[in-house]
Amino acid sequence: MNAIRTDIENRVFLVSGGTSGVGKAIATGLARLGAKVVIISRSAESGKAALKDISEATGNSRGDWVAADLSLQSSIREVSDVIKRKYDHLHVLVNACGAIHFEKELTAEGIDRMFAVNVLSHYLLTNRLLDILQESGPARVITVSGNPRFFKNPVINFEDIQMEHQYSGMRAANQSLFAKTLFAFELAKRLEGTGVTSNAFYPGFVKSNLSRNAPWYLRAAAPLFNAIVKAECEIGVYLASENEIERANGVFFDDKKQIVPIHTKFDDGAGNKLWTLCEGLRIY
Numbered sequence: 023m024n025a026i027r028t029d030i031e032n033r034v035f036l037v038s039g040g041t042s043g044v045g046k047a048i049a050t051g052l053a054r055l056g057a058k059v060v061i062i063s064r065s066a067e068s069g070k071a072a073l074k075d076i077s078e079a080t081g082n083s084r085g086d087w088v089a090a091d092l093s094l095q096s097s098i099r100e101v102s103d104v105i106k107r108k109y110d111h112l113h114v115l116v117n118a119c120g121a122i123h124f125e126k127e128l129t130a131e132g133i134d135r136m137f138a139v140n141v142l143s144h145y146l147l148t149n150r151l152l153d154i155l156q157e158s159g160p161a162r163v164i165t166v167s168g169n170p171r172f173f174k175n176p177v178i179n180f181e182d183i184q185m186e187h188q189y190s191g192m193r194a195a196n197q198s199l200f201a202k203t204l205f206a207f208e209l210a211k212r213l214e215g216t217g218v219t220s221n222a223f224y225p226g227f228v229k230s231n232l233s234r235n236a237p238w239y240l241r242a243a244a245p246l247f248n249a250i251v252k253a254e255c256e257i258g259v260y261l262a263s264e265n266e267i268e269r270a271n272g273v274f275f276d277d278k279k280q281i282v283p284i285h286t287k288f289d290d291g292a293g294n295k296l297w298t299l300c301e302g303l304r305i306y
C-alpha cells in the first residue's frame with residue numbers, strides 16, 4: 023500500500039487510455055498516491071465504470087472522466103477544449119491509449135485507424151494541451167512505448183506511414199510504437215527550456231485488452247496472459263509523479279533506469295519529418 027503524497031494531491035494528471043491496460047494501471051497507481059486523476063474514456067459509461075474500479079481499489083474518489091474518440095481529430099479538438107474549460111491546471115499528460123487493428127480500417131476522417139489512435143492522437147492531444155501544460159509548469163508528458171529489445175532497427179516508412187500498400191497489423195503496430203517514441207523525443211527537443219518535459223517508457227507486461235480486435239486464437243490466449251502479468255505499472259506512476267526525475271527530458275525509461283538512448287537509433291531529422299507529416303494530416 024503506497025502512502026498518500028501530499029506534494030502531488032493538488033496536481034492534475036490526465037490519462038488517455040485510462041479505462042484499460044497500461045493507462046488504467048497508471049491511473050490507479052496515481053490515485054493510490056492521492057492524486058487527482060482525469061481519464062479519457064470513449065463513453066460516459068466506460069469512464070464511470072473505470073473510475074468506480076479505481077476508487078474501490080484505492081479509496082480515492084477524486085477521479086474524473088472526459089469522453090472522446092481519440093481516433094477522430096474532431097473529438098480530440100472537443101475534448102481538449104473541455105479539459106481546458108474544466109480544469110485550471112494540467113501538470114501531467116499520460117499518452118497511453120492504443121489499439122491494434124489486424125485488418126486495415128479507416129476512420130470517418132479517412133485516416134488509418136491504428137495510426138490515428140497510436141500516433142496522431144498523441145501528437146494532436148499533446149499539442150492542443152501544450153498551453154495549459156506550460157501555464158501549469160513544471161509539467162510532464164509521458165508516452166507509453168514498446169519493449170526496447172525490439173528497437174534494434176526502428177524503421178518508419180515515411181512514404182507510406184499509414185500502410186496503404188501491403189497492410190500488416192503486426193508491422194503497423196510495431197511501426198506505430200516506433201513512431202510514438204520518436205514523437206516523444208521530438209516533443210522533448212521542441213519543449214527544451216519551457217518547463218514541460220517529454221519522456222517515453224516501456225511498461226513491461228501489463229494486464230491488457232489489446233487483443234480485442236485480434237484473430238480468435240490470440241483472443242483465446244488473452245485470459246491466460248492477463249492471469250500471469252501484473253495489473254500495475256510502477257514505471258509509469260514513477261515517471262508521472264516522482265520529483266527526482268522532474269528535469270529528465272527526451273529519455274527512454276525502462277524500470278526506472280534511464281536506458282539505451284534509443285533516439286540514436288532513428289535517422290537524424292526523422293522526428294522533424296514525423297512532426298511535419300502529422301501537422302500535414304491535421305484538419306483542425
Ligand SMILES: NC(=O)c1ccc[n+]([C@@H]2O[C@H](COP(=O)([O-])OP(=O)(O)OC[C@H]3O[C@@H](n4cnc5c(N)ncnc54)[C@H](OP(=O)(O)O)[C@@H]3O)[C@@H](O)[C@H]2O)c1
Nearest residue numbers: 039041042043044064091092093119120227228230231232
Ligand atoms: N499491455 C502491455 O503489456 C503493453 C506493453 C508494451 C506496450 N504497450 C502499449 O501500450 C498501449 C496501450 O496498450 P494496453 O495494453 O493498455 O491496451 P488496452 O488494454 O487495450 O487499453 C487501450 C486503451 O486505449 C483506449 N482507446 C483505444 N482506442 C481508443 C479511441 N479510439 N478513443 C479513445 N480511447 C481509445 C482504450 O479504450 P477502451 O477501453 O474504450 O477500448 C483503452 O483505454 C499500446 O500502444 C501498446 O502497444 C502495452
